[in-house]
Amino acid sequence: MYTRSEMLDVVTVDGHAKGIVTRNLITGEIDTHTGHAVLLATGGYGNVFYLSTNAIGSNVTAAWRAHKRGAFFANPCYTQIHPTCIPVTGDHQSKLTLMSESLRNDGRVWAPKTVEIAEQLRKGTIKADQVKEDDRDYFLERKYPSFGNLVPRDVASRNAKEMVDEGRGVGGSGFAVFLDFADAIHRLGKDAVAAKYGNLFDMYYQITDEDPYKQPMRIYPAVHYTMGGLWVDYNLSTNVPGLYALGECNFSDHGANRLGASALMQGLADGYFVIPYTLGDYLAQIGPKPVDGKHPAFEQTKQDVIARINKLLALKGTKTVNEYHRDLGHIMWEYCGMARTEEGLTKAKGLIQALRADFWKNALVVGENEEVNPALEKAGRVADFLELGELMVDDALMRKESCGGHFRLESQTPEGEALRDDEHFAFVAAWEYKGDNQPEVLNKEALDFEFVHLTQRSYK
Amino acid sequence: MTLDAKIPAGPLAEKWSKHKFNLKLVNPANKRKYDVIVVGTGLAGGAAAASLAELGYNVKAFCFQDSPRRAHSIAAQGGINAAKNYQNDGDSVYRLFYDTIKGGDYRAREGNVYRLAEVSVNIIDQCVAQGVPFAREYGGLLDNRSFGGSQVSRTFYARGTNRAAAFIRRLLRIKPPDTSWQS
Numbered sequence: 001m002y003t004r005s006e007m008l009d010v011v012t013v014d015g016h017a018k019g020i021v022t023r024n025l026i027t028g029e030i031d032t033h034t035g036h037a038v039l040l041a042t043g044g045y046g047n048v049f050y051l052s053t054n055a056i057g058s059n060v061t062a063a064w065r066a067h068k069r070g071a072f073f074a075n076p077c078y079t080q081i082h083p084t085c086i087p088v089t090g091d092h093q094s095k096l097t098l099m100s101e102s103l104r105n106d107g108r109v110w111a112p113k114t115v116e117i118a119e120q121l122r123k124g125t126i127k128a129d130q131v132k133e134d135d136r137d138y139f140l141e142r143k144y145p146s147f148g149n150l151v152p153r154d155v156a157s158r159n160a161k162e163m164v165d166e167g168r169g170v171g172g173s174g175f176a177v178f179l180d181f182a183d184a185i186h187r188l189g190k191d192a193v194a195a196k197y198g199n200l201f202d203m204y205y206q207i208t209d210e211d212p213y214k215q216p217m218r219i220y221p222a223v224h225y226t227m228g229g230l231w232v233d234y235n236l237s238t239n240v241p242g243l244y245a246l247g248e249c250n251f252s253d254h255g256a257n258r259l260g261a262s263a264l265m266q267g268l269a270d271g272y273f274v275i276p277y278t279l280g281d282y283l284a285q286i287g288p289k290p291v292d293g294k295h296p297a298f299e300q301t302k303q304d305v306i307a308r309i310n311k312l313l314a315l316k317g318t319k320t321v322n323e324y325h326r327d328l329g330h331i332m333w334e335y336c337g338m339a340r341t342e343e344g345l346t347k348a349k350g351l352i353q354a355l356r357a358d359f360w361k362n363a364l365v366v367g368e369n370e371e372v373n374p375a376l377e378k379a380g381r382v383a384d385f386l387e388l389g390e391l392m393v394d395d396a397l398m399r400k401e402s403c404g405g406h407f408r409l410e411s412q413t414p415e416g417e418a419l420r421d422d423e424h425f426a427f428v429a430a431w432e433y434k435g436d437n438q439p440e441v442l443n444k445e446a447l448d449f450e451f452v453h454l455t456q457r458s459y460k
Numbered sequence: 461m462t463l464d465a466k467i468p469a470g471p472l473a474e475k476w477s478k479h480k481f482n483l484k485l486v487n488p489a490n491k492r493k494y495d496v497i498v499v500g501t502g503l504a505g506g507a508a509a510a511s512l513a514e515l516g517y518n519v520k521a522f523c524f525q526d527s528p529r530r531a532h533s534i535a536a537q538g539g540i541n542a543a544k545n546y547q548n549d550g551d552s553v554y555r556l557f558y559d560t561i562k563g564g565d566y567r568a569r570e571g572n573v574y575r576l577a578e579v580s581v582n583i584i585d586q587c588v589a590q591g592v593p594f595a596r597e598y599g600g601l602l603d604n605r606s607f608g609g610s611q612v613s614r615t616f617y618a619r620g621t622n623r624a625a626a627f628i629r630r631l632l633r634i635k636p637p638d639t640s641w642q643s
């Protein structure tokens with residue numbers, strides 16, 4: 001087991017993946033490793049938004065470097081924004097905390113009916129429990145009587161945003177709605193609620209200093225999961241033979257929106273029950289002859305990695321890498337977040353290109369390679385996010401329909417739900433890298449539905 | 461370029477079994493001659509590394525944290541879906557398949573999603589066999605709750621924050637006999 005080892009490139013020989021290049025994060029050593037196959041299980045890219053519920057270290061680098069070596073990147077714009085997170089409190093923040101979706105089993109989501117009451121709540125002149133029942137809008141229960149508070153994440157998130165856009169948001173910033181357990185506590189008793197959700201209530205209390213047994217929680221959507229990822233076939237193989245992708249890092253099973261508790265299901269299914277079969281098929285075909293680590297492709301790829309590190313270390317500008325990351329996050333959240341438009345996305349594309357150009361001129365990367373150097377690690381990851389961000393925007397621009405987590409304001413039903421365009425967009429978008437600063441090429445994999453009947457998704 | 465997803469033909473419920481049957485096998489004695497690189501040791505990579513090592517492949521696993529237990533996967537708190545129908549509330553492999561296709565707004569492959577629903581049933585057994593402390597009802601049966609986008613209770617979960625972490629740790633603790641895993 002190689003810990004503290006960051007993969008920075010894939011080595012391909014005659015079009016087949018045959019190894020990787022890693023950097024030892026403690027000594028800075030750059031190594032090559034041979035393998036008859038390379039499996040990437042490197043997680044999602046939600047941190048392109050800077051603020052997300054993902055671990056701070058989660059990044060796209062492994063998948064992105066594989067992409068640049070030929071692996072197609074599928075549906076990059078499909079992002080999941082989770083409805084129940086603790087709202088952002090300020091600029092200093094580096095991470096957001098998820099409050100489990102299971103809370104929507106018993107918690108009721110609401111916003112005040114009027115802007116005036118919301119205003120009082122924001123100023124703190126009244127507290128949530130003082131808002132009369134008649135003045136509350138349990139908007140999910142009202143709009144979706146059959147699923148109620150358990151509508152899918154994309155639907156719940158968009159509705160919370162709608163409340164905020166109407167001026168009915170609560171909390172100091174106005175970017176929040178309530179998740180209320182008063183009914184459940186009344187019905188089941190405090191102990192029963194504590195037994196089910198006590199850990200989450202404690203976590204909320206520790207972070208916000210508010211007691212959710214007494215006042216409703218304040219929640220707001222945050223980036224949580226990315227459905228897009230490396231394109232793989234039924235065998236979990238990318239289009240580069242010998243290179244496989246598993247778990248959140250591939251695009252495979254969740255379409256345009258993932259259901260709760262399905263990520264672990266998919267990751268474990270891939271790892272335990274699919275790859276052990278499908279990988280054998282490939283290995284049996286290529287045979288057990290040892291991989292030749294002396295093949296020039298290994299040294300060449302290693303030199304590419306070193307050159308890139310040196311290029312990053314030569315950046316002695318004035319702006320920290322973290323600031324670039326935050327700026328990128330703002331652009332992505334604003335224009336490629338919960339609601340997207342042609343105009344906003346076009347603007348975002350320009351902004352990202354400019355930011356990326358600025359990064360390669362004015363970023364500050366301190367330290368050396370031969371040491372523990374978090375600035376260097378982060379610089380490499382942010383540089384990749386700056387490229388991925390543009391591809392996400394391209395993908396969102398191309399997909400003129402709304403579907404799942406991808407909501408184009410131009411394409412909605414009269415009730416404001418995502419309106420698909422099956423005739424033109426029932427395909428997987430698999431993007432092909434064509435070189436630095438070149439437009440990527442779109443390949444389409446048609447989605448054929450033999451067994452289910454395509455309908456307008458409805459949770460009413 | 462046309463992309464071939466290699467989805468096997470035939471009825472949904474038979475695709476995966478047929479496909480497995482048609483896949484070539486590596487001779488058990490030859491498996492140790494193959495090196496398999498696994499980058500990432502969250503739940504997906506951890507499960508793959510463990511299974512492949514158990515089969516006899518020479519697995520080289522990589523992560524950037526100081527231990528696989530620090531993977532992002534440890535943050536998961538809600539649980540895992542599986543079409544076990546323990547609640548007798550009308551769940552089935554087909555319903556989980558259908559919910560997932562619909563939840564994804566019809567932008568995923570039928571063949572893949574059906575397979576996912578199909579093997580979901582094994583995942584829970586695998587986890588229990590490895591000692592994952594899933595929450596149980598008073599009578600000892602595994603407990604479930606509901607998640608968005610579904611009208612049945614099919615989510616298996618662990619109680620309490622520490623339990624949630626223990627749950628992931630259990631899965632990542634599996635030490636296959638192969639020594640390369642520990643190198």
Ligand SMILES: Cc1cc2nc3c(=O)[nH]c(=O)nc-3n(C[C@H](O)[C@H](O)[C@H](O)COP(=O)(O)OP(=O)(O)OC[C@H]3O[C@@H](n4cnc5c(N)ncnc54)[C@H](O)[C@@H]3O)c2cc1C
Nearest residue numbers: 053055056057096097098525526530534535537621622625
């Ligand atoms: C039981 C449990 C439940 C959780 N539940 C939730 C939840 O419900 N929702 C949620 O949003 N989050 C939750 N979290 C938090 C979430 O797991 C973390 O955000 C995530 O695990 C990783 O966070 P991180 O990347 O910020 O840091 P860490 O996982 O803490 O990793 C930091 C890394 O940096 C290294 N490091 C630190 N300092 C240095 C240094 N000076 N030099 C070199 N290396 C250094 C460490 O060795 C480590 O590898 C939970 C965590 C736990 C343990």
Ligand SMILES: Cc1cc2nc3c(=O)[nH]c(=O)nc-3n(C[C@H](O)[C@H](O)[C@H](O)COP(=O)(O)OP(=O)(O)OC[C@H]3O[C@@H](n4cnc5c(N)ncnc54)[C@H](O)[C@@H]3O)c2cc1C
Nearest residue numbers: 007043247248263264500501502503504524533536538539
């Ligand atoms: C707070 C929170 C709660 C969640 N709760 C649930 C839940 O209850 N149920 C559910 O189904 N899903 C949940 N999810 C989603 C789920 O946790 C993730 O989708 C899943 O854990 C991803 O697992 P993974 O194995 O694909 O990747 P990860 O767990 O992200 O692991 C990635 C691995 O790759 C390694 N890696 C990455 N890049 C490199 C590189 N360049 N070089 C070397 N190593 C690298 C890392 O070190 C790590 O080991 C939750 C997510 C969050 C953030």
